[in-house]
Structures are given as C-alpha cells and as structure tokens.
Amino acid sequence: GPGGGAPLENANPLIYRRSGERPVTAREEDDELPDSIDDREIFDILPGAGTGLGRGRAARGRAGRCGSAFLSPETHLIRSINDPEHPLTLEELNVVEQVRVKVNDAESTVAVEFTPTIPHCSMATLIGLSIKVKLIRSLPERFKLDVHITPGTHASEHAVNKQLADKERVAAALENSHLLEVVNQCLSARS
Numbered sequence: 001g002p003g004g005g006a007p008l009e010n011a012n013p014l015i016y017r018r019s020g021e022r023p024v025t026a027r028e029e030d031d032e033l034p035d036s037i038d039d040r041e042i043f044d045i046l047p048g049a050g051t052g053l054g055r056g057r058a059a060r061g062r063a064g065r066c067g068s069a070f071l072s073p074e075t076h077l078i079r080s081i082n083d084p085e086h087p088l089t090l091e092e093l094n095v096v097e098q099v100r101v102k103v104n105d106a107e108s109t110v111a112v113e114f115t116p117t118i119p120h121c122s123m124a125t126l127i128g129l130s131i132k133v134k135l136i137r138s139l140p141e142r143f144k145l146d147v148h149i150t151p152g153t154h155a156s157e158h159a160v161n162k163q164l165a166d167k168e169r170v171a172a173a174l175e176n177s178h179l180l181e182v183v184n185q186c187l188s189a190r191s
Helices: 039-043 056-066 124-138 157-165 167-175 177-187
Strands: 101-104 109-114 144-149
Touching: 109 124, 124 144, 124 157, 124 167, 124 177, 144 157, 157 167, 167 177
Parallel strands: 109 144
Antiparallel strands: 101 109
C-alpha cells in the first residue's frame, strides 16, 4: 500500500481497457466558433489549452482565465490520474468513466462521480481529493466543482462526499505537506 509495508486492500483489482484518444474535429479547430468545455474534455483532454494549438483563440482565452497550470495538448485530465495503491490509472480501474462526468459550460459546473474498487476502500477520500485538485489546477476559476462517490458504491460515501464538498477542509488537506505529496504523486505522469 501507500507508505510501505501495509497490505493492499484490493490486491487483485479488475483492470479495464482504456478508451481511445479524443479526435479533434474541424469544428473544434475553427477559431470563429464558440468552444465550450464538455464531459469528454474533463475525462480526457483539453486539446491545446494554454498553447494556442488546435483550438485557436477560444483555447487561449480559456487558459488565460484559468489562473493556474497551463495544459499541453496531450494533457489528460481525470482519466490518467494514478491510483494511490496500484501502478494503474483511475480509468484502468474503472474508478472514473466518461459517462459519470457531467459538464454545463453555460452554468460553469462540473460534476464527477467516481467509483471506488471496493465498498470499504480507505483511499476514497484521497482519490476524490486527487480528482478535485486536478480539476482545480486545470479549469478556469469560474467552474463550480462537485466531486463525489457514485451513489451506493462505498460504505462511507456520505462522509467522504461531505469532506470533498467542504472547501475549507479541502484547503486544509492541501496544506498538509505529506498529503499534498501523495496527491501530486497521483497526478504525476507515469514514466
């Protein structure tokens, strides 16, 4: 497990096939058309955000409002977050799925449901925090984020969801240097 000698809670998880890469459409490349953020972009990538590649003025404008990390054209958002216990991504463990991402660009809301691999997973809060931090760092500040456990899939879903919805508790968690280091490991690219 994380931190060394503890046994894995789910030593033999099911591994799922990754979905394909998102093709960039002609509409998305057209600088004259509005460019909204959708569920696939949250799950997969924000192509060209911050670089001006592929998405023209709309992407540069969005990244400019972001106020945090700029994304490369290949930056995957939540599908490539690493599991804290296994050398696998949250997508490969089916913890996150595109169908469980809901975006309303006009109302600036993003909701992500995630499904722990087992009902008593002690990593659920850490996984939810990693998803939330990735979205905070990647999206414009205008977005209201809701990261929560898929209903009925975890023994402590209400307690975990309450923690993830509490801005002060999330901010306090991120001031803990050890916890922040673990979150950053979950968000780092695997070599």
